[in-house]
Amino acid sequence: MSAAVVLAAVLGGGVFFIARRIIFRRKALRLMSYPPALMRGKTVIVTGANCGIGKATAAELLKLQARVIMACRDRQRAEDAARDIQNQAGTSQGEIVIKHLDLASLQSVRRFCEEVIREEPRIDVLINNAGLYQCPYSKTEEGFEMQLGVNHLGHFLLTNLLLDLLKQSSPSRVVVVSSKLYKYGSINFEDLNSEQSYNKSFCYSQSKLANLLFTRELARRLDGTEVTVNALTPGIVRTRLGRHVNIPLLIKPLFWLVSWLFFKSPLEGAQTPLYLACSPEVEGVSGKCFANCEEEQLLSKATDDHAAKRLWDLSESMVGLRR
Numbered sequence: 001m002s003a004a005v006v007l008a009a010v011l012g013g014g015v016f017f018i019a020r021r022i023i024f025r026r027k028a029l030r031l032m033s034y035p036p037a038l039m040r041g042k043t044v045i046v047t048g049a050n051c052g053i054g055k056a057t058a059a060e061l062l063k064l065q066a067r068v069i070m071a072c073r074d075r076q077r078a079e080d081a082a083r084d085i086q087n088q089a090g091t092s093q094g095e096i097v098i099k100h101l102d103l104a105s106l107q108s109v110r111r112f113c114e115e116v117i118r119e120e121p122r123i124d125v126l127i128n129n130a131g132l133y134q135c136p137y138s139k140t141e142e143g144f145e146m147q148l149g150v151n152h153l154g155h156f157l158l159t160n161l162l163l164d165l166l167k168q169s170s171p172s173r174v175v176v177v178s179s180k181l182y183k184y185g186s187i188n189f190e191d192l193n194s195e196q197s198y199n200k201s202f203c204y205s206q207s208k209l210a211n212l213l214f215t216r217e218l219a220r221r222l223d224g225t226e227v228t229v230n231a232l233t234p235g236i237v238r239t240r241l242g243r244h245v246n247i248p249l250l251i252k253p254l255f256w257l258v259s260w261l262f263f264k265s266p267l268e269g270a271q272t273p274l275y276l277a278c279s280p281e282v283e284g285v286s287g288k289c290f291a292n293c294e295e296e297q298l299l300s301k302a303t304d305d306h307a308a309k310r311l312w313d314l315s316e317s318m319v320g321l322r323r
């Protein structure tokens with residue numbers, strides 16, 4: 001009797017979850033129906049475009065006929081991803097360009113921007129997507145704590161150096177990939193580089209809160225121009241972001257099952273960055289955060305103008321934009 005109940009529950013649950021996945025997929029596919037040549041003639045930079053959300057976003061932009069600049073730190077991984085994306089995109093498609101960018105090196109960021117400014121007549125969209133999560137304590141080339149350095153400071157310099165080109169190309173857009181985990185962070189102005197103590201989850205949250213404060217301050221500075229900047233939180237997406245998190249071997253199959261059932265696919269995770277990069281619905285919208293292609297209400301710590309300004313000024317001196 002009880003065995004039958006358990007069996008029925010397991011089967012019923014299985015059917016429910018599979019149905020749920022199928023419905024989720026439909027929704028994602030319905031969401032991404034943009035006119036086929038929407039991005040023709042437009043150039044989009046996607047950082048960290050060789051896997052996960054960035055790769056899925058680049059693939060969709062290519063199908064919409066954009067010129068997609070994949071800004072990646074590893075040429076081989078970028079080339080493999082580019083081949084994949086091109087094979088999926090079919091015949092009518094845009095163009096892919098790979099450029100080297102290591103956000104953990106300000107010299108690399110500067111070199112990347114010089115190359116873009118020299119070679120690209122216009123940039124219509126910049127998608128700050130690359131990121132890393134809960135890595136062991138390490139430092140960027142300039143000695144910044146790695147998560148803050150890559151997720152926030154590298155993108156801070158990148159965006160600032162490309163701002164003139166974005167303005168010349170206006171109307172243009174900046175899209176910032178943050179995370180709901182910002183909620184567990186704060187900006188530790190006293191020890192921004194975690195030299196006194198390192199908490200890897202705090203540092204991730206701090207960097208993702210920094211993304212939101214950056215978005216807010218940049219939107220304020222760009223007021224009156226036709227360059228908009230919006231952030232997003234993608235939800236939980238099945239990607240390689242958790243590469244530094246050790247899951248015990250025995251739990252792995254269970255984790256795999258749970259992630260297959262409940263996590264978004266990279267394509268689903270790419271819907272909101274894609275929406276902010278190209279939907280006419282958000283034309284002229286700036287300084288907001290989105291989730292599932294809808295505006296998301298943020299905690300007050302992410303809309304604190306004083307903290308946003310303070311972080312901006314500090315970031316400027318850290319990356320050497322202010323002398």
Ligand SMILES: NC(=O)c1ccc[n+]([C@@H]2O[C@H](COP(=O)([O-])OP(=O)(O)OC[C@H]3O[C@@H](n4cnc5c(N)ncnc54)[C@H](OP(=O)(O)O)[C@@H]3O)[C@@H](O)[C@H]2O)c1
Pocket residue numbers: 047048049050051052053054071072073074077101102103104105129130131132133150177178179180233234235236237238239240241242
């Ligand atoms: N997955 C989620 O559930 C989730 C949830 C909330 C927010 N996010 C955010 O979504 C964004 C994309 O993450 P993902 O989930 O797609 O993870 P992912 O699969 O690990 O992709 C991250 C990308 O960032 C690149 N990257 C890392 N360090 C870099 C550096 N120093 N210079 C240049 N590129 C670098 C990686 O390149 P390599 O392959 O060379 O390492 C990779 O292309 C991140 O900003 C993340 O914080 C993800």
Ligand SMILES: *[C@@H]1O[C@H](CO)[C@@H](O)[C@H](O)[C@H]1NC(C)=O
Pocket residue numbers: 184185199200201202205
């Ligand atoms: C690390 O930071 C997280 C998130 O801010 C917090 O919940 C946790 O308690 C911290 N851990 C330690 C050991 O302080």
